[in-house]
Amino acid sequence: MNTVVETRADNFRETLWRPLVGASRGYVLALALTFLLVAWGLGCWIYQIVRGIGVAGIRRPTMWGFYLVNFVFWIGISHAGTLISAILRLTHAGWRKPVTRIAEAITVFALMIGAMFPIIHLGRPLLFFWLVPYPNSRLLWPNFRSPLLWDLTAILTYLSGSIIYLYLPLIPDLAELAQHATGWRGRLYRRLSIGWTGSDRQWRALERAMHRMAGMILAVAVSVHTVVAWDFSMALAPLWHSTIFGPYFVAGAIFSGIAALLVAMAILRKLLHLEAYVLPVHFDNLGKLLFLMSLLWLYFTVSENITTWYGNSPAEMNVFGSRVRGPFAPYFWVMVCCNFVLPFLLLSSKRVRSIRTVTIASVTVLVGMWLERYLIILPTLSYPHLAAATGFYKPTWVEISITVSTFAAMTMFYLIFCKLFPAIAVWEYKDDSHR
Amino acid sequence: MILTADFGDPQSVASAIRALQARGYGAEEIEVFSTTPVELAEALLERPSRMSLVAVTTAVVFGLSAIAFVHYTQNDYRIVTGSMPIFSWWSTGVVFYEFTMFGSISATFVMFLLESGLLGRRRSIPAPMLEEGRIRLRLMCQARDAAPATDCLYQAGAASVEKLEERP
Secondary structure, eight states: HHHHHHHHHHHHHHHHGGGSOOOHHHHHHHHHHHHHHHHHHHHHHHHHHHOOGGGOOBBBTTTOOOHHHHHHHHHTTTTHHHHHHHHHHHHTOGGHHHHHHHHHHHHHHHHHHHHHHHHHHHHSSSGGGGGGGGOTTTTTOOOTTTTHHHHHHHHHHHHHHHHHHHHHGGGGHHHHHHHOOHHHHHHHHHTTTTTOOBBOOOOOOOOHHHHHHHHHHHHHHHHHHHHHHHHTSOOHHHHHHHHHHHHHHHHHHHHHHHHHHHHHHHHHHHHHTTTSSSHHHHHHEEEEEEHHHHHHHHHHHHHHHHHHHHHHHHHHHHHHHHHSSSTTTHHHHHHHHIIIHHHHHHHHTTTTHHHHHHHHHHHHHHHHHHHHHHHHHHHHHHHHHSSSGOOOOOHHHHOOOHHHHHHHHHHHHHHHHHHHHOOOHHHHHHHHHHH | EEEEEEESHHHHHHHHHHHHTTEEEEEEETTEEEOOOOOOOOTTTTTOHHHHHHHHHHHHHHHHHHHHHHHHHHHHSSSOTTTOOOOOOOHHHHHHHHHHHHHHHHHHHHHHHTTTTSSSGGGGGGOOOOTTTTTEEEEEEEEGHHHHHHHHHHTTTTTTEOOOOOOO
């Protein structure tokens, strides 16, 4: 029996550690391309800092544009990982094993990217440290009533929790890698594995910590996107001042998060040759979950819009009209197609559901959810309470460049992560084979 | 003295632990190493944990500290709020909640490091290089007890037993 276990474990190692060694031409090209795009985005940001925020398209009354759309979008994507992984871990879903680490890494990178946007959006970003509560020369403190401070505390808590949640189950794999790797990799793995020996004391502490972390991270993840929703709903602006916004945002975040996870799984499966581990059943299960979230999204969207329409408040109807039949209508109906119609066609029937259709549906959901964030922010700002203040927003090349570069940054972080650490928890797979 | 015994399955390890416990060895002297978690019977090698208690206590301390801090800052430099209160429980609630969770998360991580021995002296004890699927039991005992303990381990099904070094 031991021979069988050893052979299977060797296979796991061979397959799951292979991507860590060497770099194909495609990998180097992809890394170089994403690096160039990120460098271009950073250059654009520096240009914006030097020339001033005026190089972005934000003008009165639309003082929030692409940057805040991206902020909400990326924070939503960050719900992929930790939340989904925590739910699957707490429910002891056996099929979670190839999914969790891919998901947890998405959370950390998406949060890092998302948290940058309020800073990019600042007119003077170098003064962002004013958010940190310290007494300055006039003994002024930050205003803790401000949702901006809520964002700061919520995102920092979620980011630190997510990093720990990603790191903890990595430790046993790092310890095993440390035994086999040499050079700088060996030193890196030894340092990061902090002396893990695989004793029962350590396994029990890890199990205990992971179980508790899963519960806590769930509570934090829900709070983070609720707080992001409150950034809007605390304002007395048409269609923002809504009690439904908290759960609506959380549902949307989980929806886009699952889509991002599925896209990452499909790409990694192909690139790292993980066909034996990331199976069609994983896509099928997550595809069902995506379909469920699509229905939930539709429910929230209908609920939000029907109450607005029935209420017939002039200020709200202005915004509502601009969305469904005005200048924003094309985006609105594309969003409905991307978030409901296409997922319905591609995911509702078992016969149609496959890796390819689930991945296509996930991509459309990502597009749809980005448009949803756009449609939440822009129409309300374009049609404020004062009709005379109506104005439109047009993104500039600087904002578009920075937006594109964040998608490149996500890809680049992922490419580097997969080259340094196993994309799938090897010890969890071996644990299964022992059982 | 340190004795190490290699086993091929968790059942043999469990019977070895029972036999050693019958001879008076406790969880402090016995440790089991494996490349994946080994499921032992309930109460066998019980290792009490204070992780939850410390996490909850730290969470409460962090939460209360956040309230006190926000209260202090808002009263330290009073801004004009009209008829609104200087200190608001509603808006402080979010900060309080996030700090509570932050306290709980960081305490859990620190307790993991402490309870796993990764932050303690246990790292200095030689760590075994394990073959896949093997389970190694390590016993710390007096030199005079080594022979009976070795017999005990072989009887439980150990494939090999090795004497490592003098107990420091």
